[in-house]
Amino acid sequence: MRELTYSEAIREALAEEMARDASVFLMGEDVGVFGGVFGVTQGLLDQFGEARVLDTPISESAIIGAALGAAMMGMRPVVEIMFGDFLPVAGDQIVNQLAKARYMSGGKANVPVTVRVTTGAPGSAAQQHSQSPESWFMNVPGLKIVTPATPADAKGLLKTAIRGNDPVLFFEHKMLYAEKGDVPTDPDFLVPFGAARVVREGAHVTVVAIGGMLRHALRAADQLAAEGIQLEVIDPRTLVPFDLETVIQSVEKTGRLIIAHEAHKRCGPGAEIAALIAEEALDWLDAPIVRVAAKNVPIPYAPALEQFVLPSVEDIITAARKLTVPLRVR
Numbered sequence: 001m002r003e004l005t006y007s008e009a010i011r012e013a014l015a016e017e018m019a020r021d022a023s024v025f026l027m028g029e030d031v032g033v034f035g036g037v038f039g040v041t042q043g044l045l046d047q048f049g050e051a052r053v054l055d056t057p058i059s060e061s062a063i064i065g066a067a068l069g070a071a072m073m074g075m076r077p078v079v080e081i082m083f084g085d086f087l088p089v090a091g092d093q094i095v096n097q098l099a100k101a102r103y104m105s106g107g108k109a110n111v112p113v114t115v116r117v118t119t120g121a122p123g124s125a126a127q128q129h130s131q132s133p134e135s136w137f138m139n140v141p142g143l144k145i146v147t148p149a150t151p152a153d154a155k156g157l158l159k160t161a162i163r164g165n166d167p168v169l170f171f172e173h174k175m176l177y178a179e180k181g182d183v184p185t186d187p188d189f190l191v192p193f194g195a196a197r198v199v200r201e202g203a204h205v206t207v208v209a210i211g212g213m214l215r216h217a218l219r220a221a222d223q224l225a226a227e228g229i230q231l232e233v234i235d236p237r238t239l240v241p242f243d244l245e246t247v248i249q250s251v252e253k254t255g256r257l258i259i260a261h262e263a264h265k266r267c268g269p270g271a272e273i274a275a276l277i278a279e280e281a282l283d284w285l286d287a288p289i290v291r292v293a294a295k296n297v298p299i300p301y302a303p304a305l306e307q308f309v310l311p312s313v314e315d316i317i318t319a320a321r322k323l324t325v326p327l328r329v330r
Contacts, residue, residue, distance in 0.1 A: 028080030099142030156191030202230030
């Protein structure tokens with residue numbers, strides 16, 4: 001183990017997989033000379049050359065379409081879409097081509113395309129550069145959706161994505177790039193899809209914290225512990241596939257569930273997770289499921305308004321206090 005930032009962990013995963021497998025290559029807007037808009041791919045052009053680190057035109061549709069063609073011819077493209085807000089520009093390529101190619105070929109066509117996408121609000125980037133679009137694509141069969149929250153998971157999940165044979169949308173929260181954490185040195189370190197992690201154990205309230213909200217949930221847990229409220233914090237790591245069993249086991253213990261994500265509340269990832277728990281574990285619940293999420297308005301530019309719209313540590317604390325009132329009254 002050694003400490004890396006989230007950004008460094010992703011860069012290391014890319015370099016290791018490119019060194020390991022000559023069929024892995026990168027492409028996207030400014031990923032080469034400038035190292036991407038957030039500098040994640042800096043140095044890879046010098047290391048692997050222009051044939052494997054390709055700067056593309058400003059056309060998300062062309063980027064995804066080219067990646068699909070390359071994958072079906074035996075390559076393993078890793079493409080970068082600068083902002084998740086731009087995914088709809090490539091919507092047809094993602095929804096009707098990338099996600100369906102294996103099915104429409106009767107399973108004969110592998111589609112090992114990893115689409116790295118930034119997500120979340122970085123601060124005063126306004127409506128078109130601050131959204132969290134993960135749930136937009138949860139409705140599309142054939143796509144795997146990954147939301148790493150730590151440097152170690154960013155590396156291990158990215159390597160799993162690149163080595164797999166299915167299309168993956170790999171969402172990287174912009175505010176996590178500078179976050180530090182221990183990362184294994186093993187070049188074959190992989191994190192499996194569909195395996196949630198219980199980050200903090202607790203007895204009173206289960207919190208499923210997606211992506212950047214994991215930091216908020218852990219801070220809320222620290223503050224609530226002083227009040228005698230124990231949060232059990234779960235990082236799902238992948239939304240598709242989703243580790244329902246781990247969440248159910250936690251709800252059986254706590255009887256209460258909060259789902260925290262930065263996406264808008266209406267039809268966000270929490271809606272699907274809440275429905276699954278209602279279908280499979282309703283008898284274990286002692287209180288209604290609570291979603292902590294962004295308000296259903298466009299993300300504002302003004303800092304004060306942005307903070308009002310986005311979910312916060314205090315929102316999780318408030319939700320947990322309401323859920324545990326009967327417990328504390330006793």
